Amino acid sequence: MTSLDRTTSSIGGDEHTPLLRHRDNDDGDANYTSAKSTVSVSPPYTPLPKLQLGVCILIQFAEPITALCILPFINQLVSELDSTRGDQSRVGYYVGIIDSLFFAVEAITVLQWSRLSDRIGRKPVLLIGLFGLTISMICFGLSRTFWTLVISRCLAGALNGNTGVMKSLTAELTDETNIAQAFGLMPVVFASGSTIASFMGGVLSRPSDRFPKAFSSTFWKQYPYFLPCGVAAAFCALSFLATALLLQETLPKAKSASESHPALTEANSSTPHSLDASVSEPTPLRKLIKNRAVIISVSNYGSLALLDIALFALIPLFYSTPISLGGLGFPPSTIGYCIGAFGLFNGLFQAVFFNKIVKLLGSRMVFMMAMSVFAPLFGLFPVIGYLVRREMSMSWEVWAVVALQLCLLVIMDMGYGCIFMFITAASPNPHSLGATNGLSQTVASIVRTIGPTLSTSLFAISIERNLMGGNAVYLLMIGFSLSSIWLARCLPEDVSRKEKEIGGS
Template identity: 50%
Template sequence: MSRLRTEDDNPTEDTPLLQADVRVDGGGDGKGPVAITPLPKAQISILFVLMLVEPILSQSIYPFINQLVSELDIIHGDEKKVGYYAGLIESIFYLTEVVFVIQWSRLSDYIGRKPVLLIGMAGATTSMICFGLSKKFWQLVLSRCILGALNGNVGAMQSVVGELTDSTNMAQVFALMPVAWSVGATTAPLIGGQLAKPHDRWPNVFGNKFWIRYPYFLPCAVAAACAALACLIAALFMKETLKRKKSLHSSASSCEDPEEQASETTVPLLTLLKHPRVLLSVANYGALCLLDIAYRAVQPLFFATPRSLGGLGLPPSTIGLILGSFGIFNGILQALWFAPLVRRFGPKHVHMAGLGAFIPLWILFPVIGGLAHWQGGMTPLVWSMVMLQQVVSVVMDTAYGCVFMYITSSAPNRSSLGGTNGIGQLVAAFVRAVGPASATSLFAVSLEKNWLGNVAKRERSSFKRNRGRE
C-alpha cells in the first residue's frame, strides 16, 4: 500500500490521500517491508467504544419490536399487519439517515469530528429514552427519526480513522472495527430480549406501576445509558483530529505555498460527486451493502421457512444461536487475519475475493434446502453446509475493511474526508433502507409461486426413484 501524503508533497485539491509511488491495489511489488507506524491506542480505543454503541442503538429493539407493535391499537387485532409496521419502524431510521447523514459528515469538515460525534451520541440517548416511553405508533416513528436525523457518527468515525492512521497501519484499525461492531451486535439482542417486560421476570424488583405501563423502557434506558457513557468518555478524553485551517491574516500565511493553502481547502460537494475515485469507491460500497443486506435479510427467513417450502424450519432460538455465533466468529477472525491478508495480497485482491464470496453464499441457499429435503431433516451434512455458509460469509465481510480504506484514500485532501465518507454513508443508508424489503419480497414471491418448492419436490422424487432402483 502507499503512504498518506504529507504537507511536504505539495498536493493539490485533486491529489488523492494515497500516493501512487507504491500501489494500493496489490501486494508483491518487489519492495521491502515498510515500517508500521504505531497506532495512537488511547484515541483508537475511544473510537472503538463509540463504534460498539452503534449496533446497540440500532439493533436492541429487534427482539421486542414485533411484540411492541402487536400491543399497539394501530393493528386492530390483525396480526398480519405486525410485520408491516415493525418493518416501517426499523427502516425509518435508515430513511431519515439518508436525508441527514451527508450534512453531518460535511459539517464535520468545518466544525470538527468530535462535535458531530458528541451531538450524535446525545441525540441517540434522547431517542432511546423517547422510544422506551412511547405508547403510540407515531411516537415510535418520531423517536427513530430523531436517531436517524442526528446520526452522523459512522461517517465521522471513518474520517477519524483516516486522520489517525496512515497506509502502514490503516488495515490494523479496519481489521479491529468488526470486532467492536460484533461485540455490540451480540450485546444488543441480549439487552432487548432479556430486559423487556422486567415486571414479568423480576416482579420483586420492578413491581412499580411505571414498569407495567412502560414494559420496554428498561432495554431502551440501558441502550441510552451506553450512548451517554460513550458520549461522556469522548467529551472528556477524545482529541479533535481535524486540523484547523490557518488564519489568512496570520503573519505565517504570507510564507505558505499557495498550493499548500489549496490543499487545505474543503472541496465542494458537487466536485466530490464528480470525482472519479470517489464515485468508484462509493459505487463499490453501495454494491457491497446491497448484496450484504439482502443476504442478511433472507438468511433468517430461509432458516425459519418450513422444509416443505424449501427452508430449514428452525426455531427462533436456534436461528439466534447461528446468527450470534457468526458475530463472534467473524470478529475474532477479522482481527486475526484481515491486516496480514491486506499486507500480503493488497486491498484490491482481498476486496475482489470478498465480493466473489457472494456467489457461493447465494448458491448455498438452495443447496442447503435441497439437502434438508432429501435427508428429511437437519442431518450432520446439512449442518456442515450451514457452517460452511457462515465461514464463506466471514470471507465476504473482509470486503468492508477494504472498501472503507478505498473511500478514505479517495478523498482529494484531508479537509474533504468528512464529505467523502458522508457520500458513502448516504448510499449505504439508502441501500439498507430499501434492500431488506426488496430481498424479502422476492423471497416471498418465490414461496408464493412455489419455485423452490417444486424444484425440491422434483429432486426429492427423483432421488427416491433412484434409491428404489438400487
C-alpha cells in the same frame, strides 16, 4: 508514490495533497489505477495511538449496539401491534419499513453532518450523534404503536452523523503504515458489538416473563422491550461522556483553533496524523461526485451495503417465520444466540486474521472474495428451508447448514475494512475526507433504505403467492450478488501492492 499516497489528478492542481503518506514524503502524484513508482524501502511502522483509538472504538460500538439490539425481538414486537391484525405474513412489510426509514432519514442528513465536521471538527458532530442515539433508543423502548416506532428510528437517523465522521477520524489518527490495522478493527468492533447487542436483545426482552422475581413491576409488562433499549441508551450516554472528556480533535484547522485551550491540547503528542494541515478548502461537492476514484470506491461500498443489509434483514425474518411458511420458527432468545455466536466468532476472526489476509492477498482480492460469497449466502436459505420442512424439526443437518451460512458471513464482513481504505485513498485532499466519507455513507444509507424493504417485501410476496416454492426472493438476490462481483473488479490493484510493501503489525 503509489495509490495510498496519491491524490486524484482529475480535481485541480491546488488539491494535490497526499491523504496517506510517510512522515518524510514530500510530494508526488499518482493515478488511481496505476502506480507511478515502487517503494523499495518499507517505512518504520507507527504504533496506533491507544487512548484515542480506544475512545474511537467506544464510539463505534454505539452503532451496532443500537442498530442490532432490536433484531432478536423486532419481529415479535411488530407482530403484537394492531397494525398487523395478527397476520404473520404481513410482519415482513412493517419490519422492512422500520428498518428502511432509519437509513432513509440518515441518507438525507449524513452528508451534511460529514461536511459540517470538515468545518467545525469531528468531535462536536460525534457528540451530537451520540446524544441523538441515546434519546432515540429510550423513545423506541417506550413505543407501543407502529408510528411511534417509526418516529423513534427516524430520530436516530436524523441525529446520527457518526458513521461517516468515524471513518474520517480513524484516517486522521493513522498513517499509511498502520491504517490497514486501524480499519481492520472496524469489523471487529462491529462484530463484537453485534454479539453483545444480539444477546442483549434476546435475553433482556420481555424481562417480566424471563425474570419474574426481578422484574415484577407493571412497567415491564407494559413496556416489555424497554430493558434492552434502555441498556443501549445507557451505553451511548457513557460513550458521550468518554468522547467529551477524552477525545482530541483531529481535524487540522479545528485542532489549530483549539490550541489556546490547554485542556484540549494536553496529552498524546505521539498521535500520528496522516493528513496534512497545510491544504486548501474542501473540494466542492459537484467536483467530488465527478471524481472517478470516488465514484468507483463509493459504488462498491454501496453494493456491499445493499447486499449486506438485505441479507441481515432476511436472517431474523427467516429465523422467526414458522416452519410451515418456510422459516425456522425460532423464538427471540434463539435468534439472539445465533446472531450473537456469529458476532463472537466474527470478531475473533477479524481481530486475528484480517490484517494478515489483507497483507497476503491485498485489499482488492479480499474485497472480491467478500462479494463472491453473497451468492452462496442467499442460496443456502432455500436449502435450510427444504431440510427443516423435510424433518419438521431442527435436525443436526439443519444446524450444520445454518452454521455454514454464519461462517460465510465472516468472509463477507472482511469487505468493509477493505473498502474503507479505498474510500480514504480516493479523497482528493485532507479537507475533503469528511465529505468523501459522508458521500459514501449517503450512498450506503440510500441503498440500506432500499435493501430491507426490498428483501423483506420479496420474502413476504414469495410466501404469500408461493413464487418458486417461496424461494423467488433468494434467486433475485443471487442475481444482484453476481452483478456486484463485476463492479468489484473496477477497483485498482495497486492499493494491495502498497500494503504488501508496508507490512504492519
